[in-house]
Every structure is written in structure tokens, then in C-alpha cells.
Amino acid sequence: MNTRSKEEDVVSLPVESQTKRIDDLLKEKIDRAFHKQTSKVRLHDIAKIACEHSPIDLAYAAFHLPPNVRPVLYENLPSQDAKIQFILNTDSDTRLTLFRQLEDTEMKVLFERMPTDEAVWVVEDMPERRFRRLMGLIDSKKASRIRELKKHDRKSAGRLMTSEFFAFTMDMTIGDAAAYVRDNPRIDFTKGIFILNHAGELQGYVPARNMMINPLATPLRQVMRPVLYKVTVDSTREEVIDIVERYKLSSLPVVDMDNYLVGVIDHEDVVEAMEDLADETIARMTGTNGKFTSHDSVFRRFLVRAPWLVVTVLAGLINVAVMSSFQKYDKGSLTFALFFVPLITGMSGNIGLQCSTILIRIMAVGGLAISGRRETIVKELLSGFSTGAVFGLSCGLIVYFLDCMTGGTAISSVTPFALSMIVGLGLIGACFAGTLLGVFSPLFFSRIGVDPAISAGPIVTAFNDFLSMTIYFVIAWAVSNLFF
Numbered sequence: 001m002n003t004r005s006k007e008e009d010v011v012s013l014p015v016e017s018q019t020k021r022i023d024d025l026l027k028e029k030i031d032r033a034f035h036k037q038t039s040k041v042r043l044h045d046i047a048k049i050a051c052e053h054s055p056i057d058l059a060y061a062a063f064h065l066p067p068n069v070r071p072v073l074y075e076n077l078p079s080q081d082a083k084i085q086f087i088l089n090t091d092s093d094t095r096l097t098l099f100r101q102l103e104d105t106e107m108k109v110l111f112e113r114m115p116t117d118e119a120v121w122v123v124e125d126m127p128e129r130r131f132r133r134l135m136g137l138i139d140s141k142k143a144s145r146i147r148e149l150k151k152h153d154r155k156s157a158g159r160l161m162t163s164e165f166f167a168f169t170m171d172m173t174i175g176d177a178a179a180y181v182r183d184n185p186r187i188d189f190t191k192g193i194f195i196l197n198h199a200g201e202l203q204g205y206v207p208a209r210n211m212m213i214n215p216l217a218t219p220l221r222q223v224m225r226p227v228l229y230k231v232t233v234d235s236t237r238e239e240v241i242d243i244v245e246r247y248k249l250s251s252l253p254v255v256d257m258d259n260y261l262v263g264v265i266d267h268e269d270v271v272e273a274m275e276d277l278a279d280e281t282i283a284r285m286t287g288t289n290g291k292f293t294s295h296d297s298v299f300r301r302f303l304v305r306a307p308w309l310v311v312t313v314l315a316g317l318i319n320v321a322v323m324s325s326f327q328k329y330d331k332g333s334l335t336f337a338l339f340f341v342p343l344i345t346g347m348s349g350n351i352g353l354q355c356s357t358i359l360i361r362i363m364a365v366g367g368l369a370i371s372g373r374r375e376t377i378v379k380e381l382l383s384g385f386s387t388g389a390v391f392g393l394s395c396g397l398i399v400y401f402l403d404c405m406t407g408g409t410a411i412s413s414v415t416p417f418a419l420s421m422i423v424g425l426g427l428i429g430a431c432f433a434g435t436l437l438g439v440f441s442p443l444f445f446s447r448i449g450v451d452p453a454i455s456a457g458p459i460v461t462a463f464n465d466f467l468s469m470t471i472y473f474v475i476a477w478a479v480s481n482l483f484f
Helices: 006-011 015-033 039-052 055-064 067-075 080-089 092-101 104-113 116-125 128-135 140-150 174-183 208-213 237-247 267-285 298-325 333-364 373-405 416-447 452-456 458-483
Strands: 166-169 193-196 202-206 251-255 261-266
Touching: 015 039, 015 055, 039 055, 039 067, 055 067, 055 080, 055 092, 067 080, 067 092, 080 104, 080 116, 092 116, 104 128, 104 140, 116 140, 128 140, 166 174, 174 208, 193 261, 202 208, 202 251, 237 251, 237 267, 261 267, 298 458, 333 373, 333 416, 333 458, 373 416, 416 458
Parallel strands: 166 193
Antiparallel strands: 193 202, 251 261
């Protein structure tokens, strides 16, 4: 007899499957609860769901609810800590909805219990007038720390750091430091224990293990280790991510110009920064760089996307002009060459995108050093050229044999050999153009200070279509003059 419970079945699943199953289960439960006929039964079911499930899971599930019912789920959470977890882990759209419903007194309680670094990110979704009113209600010291962090740039180390950490002088003992840590349970101990001199300058850190295995009377100076990596408040988000990931740090101290410790960045903050950076990069690559919520109108979505698509429209019109300009040279073969335009633009675009994506990835992980830049570029060019040559010759042969098998084209003046030459050489030339564009566009954008990921978006795609189309028709015209 199988005595395993449903909970055991969930635990045995991969992590990704567990979270997906939890999300689906919660969504189903909440949907049923909000479609009950009587409000009494509905509220009872919502309260039961809020008590049975993690506030983090509920925060993700709230995104799928209509905005007007999300506050109902929040209000039925069992404790203040659960409500804080819900607010911290839900999306900006849900937070905006909640802020419209919550009174200032309840907001005061939440923010006084919320970690300072997390509170700074939450207030970004709050109107400025409400923010000033709230800062006047909460504890003055905490309000001052929130304002101090909020003044830093959103993409800097100053915004990622927290000002709540443990720092002691070198003369303190392990016992004294441990007693202070016990008296301040709301400060995260895992961020590390940092050691300062009497002037407040950063000198080192003490691993948690050293705090446990040494006698309580041991001075911290005897067990501390040197700080090898640190950043300033003005360091970029990308620099922080690079240092933490390269050296596998659990926390990273932030200092000012005089080496005074002003904050600490932990690994969790870095992971969130990486997710934000990835989202922004994907948005730029697709030409939809904008912050959207489910309440945004269709008109606003159009205004944000339209400027990026203007380039595509203009490039399309130029392509039409290129094709029209070759009509006066029409000897039959050029007319038939139009049928292969999707093949030409598709292949050249994909080859160029592969080259640019690989280079962008190498640049993102810091692998494109100046000493090896030329070798990397040459290898990528040769790779793109060889790929274009192989597929160009292959397509030319395929077109030749298919044309021979079907008895020739409908245009009697076009021989199978001439048609295969047009398609094969045209594809090779277009792929060469796509390779050049894909290799050098990320380098160009990086040189002028623009994120290279943009070069994989609508702009380069449009330029690639125009360039490959022009080269294809020039080759088709040249082959046509050669054979006819």
C-alpha cells in the first residue's frame, strides 16, 4: 500500500516543477474562492488560503488576480511579517493597488518593521507626496537611512547596499560582538561582521565560523581576515555583479572615498540586480524598452513601441525602392529572383544575429580583452563567411537540380545554371554582409557608449535587410548581364 502523502510527492519533484505546481494550485484555489455565491464563504476561503500558503507564493499568485481583489488577499494574511513578505515579493502593479487602499498608520507599521534596503525599493512605487508624508510618520533614524539610500542612482552600488550591518572595532572581543548580535535580531547576521579601526575605516571582516569556534575572550583583531574586494557608492551595478560573481562573494562592503564603511551588498541583492539587468536587456533587444503594468492603455503601449518600429518601416520602404530600381534592368531572371528574397533576408539575418549574440555574450562576461580582440573578431568573421559559403553553395545546387527535375522555370530565358548562380552567389554575398554587420555593430555600439544588446534589435535587423537585399540584387543583375 502506498502511504506517501501529497506533500511528499511535491518534495520529490524538481524545484522548477514544484513552484509551477504551487502557482497553478494557488491560482485554482483563489479563482474558486472568488467565484463563490456568498461573500461570507468567499472571505472564509480566502483567509484559509492565506493561512495555509507562504506569503511569497501568494505574492506571485496575486499577479494573476484582478486588481480590485488583490487587497482582499493581502488583508487576510495572518501577521504583519507575512504582509511585509507579500509586499516585498509581489510586482509593482500590485503594490500600487495596495498603497491606494492602505492607511498611513498601517503603512507606518509596515515600514518600521521592513529592512531599510528593501523599503527603498518599495517606495519607488509610491507617489512622492505619499512618500514624504510617510517619512514624517516613521522613526526619524529609519527615515533618514531610507532617504540616504534613495538619493543614490538606481543602478549604483549605493542603491543595492543596506545600511544595516554589524561592524565592530578591532579591540572588541568575540563575546562582546556576539552579545550585540543577539540584542539586534532584525539585522541580518549573514551579511557578515566587519572590523573597523577607531577612526571608522574598514580593516577586515570576521567569518561566522571564526565567531563560533574561538573563545569568547578572543579579540576580533586576532580572527579577522583582510577585505580583498570592495566598491564605492558610485560603482555601477554591472561592476558589483562582475565582482561578486567572479570571486563568489557572499557579501560585498561599500565604502566612501575615505574608506569608511557605509553599506553592505549581499548575494541576494546581486541576484535581483542580475534579473533586472536581464529584463532590461531583453526589452531593449526587442525594441520595447519601457515599464508596463496591466493597467497601461493600448495607446501608451503604442507610443512606447512605435519609435523603435519607425526604423523598420523606413528600411522596408528603402527595400521597395531597391527592388523597383532594378526593374529597368529586368531580363527575366531578376523577376524570378524575387521569389528567393525571403530566403536571402532570413539566412543573412540569422547568421548576423548569431555573430552579434556570441560577441555580446563574450563582451558581457569580460572575455573580449584588448589583446585577444583581433583574434576573436577574425574567428567570428571566418565562421560567418564559411557558414554563408556552405549554405550558399548548397542552396545553389538544390535550386539547380530542382529546376532540372521540374523541366525548367516558367521563364524560358533563365537556364537552371544561371538561376542557381543567382541564388547561390546572392546568398553568399548576403550572408557575408550579415556577418560583417553582426560582428562590427556590437563593437560600434559599445564604442559610442550604447548597450551592445541594442544592436541585435530592430535597428540592425532593418539595416541587415536593406544591405543583404541590395547585395543580392546587384549580384543577380551582374549574373544576368553575364549570361544574357
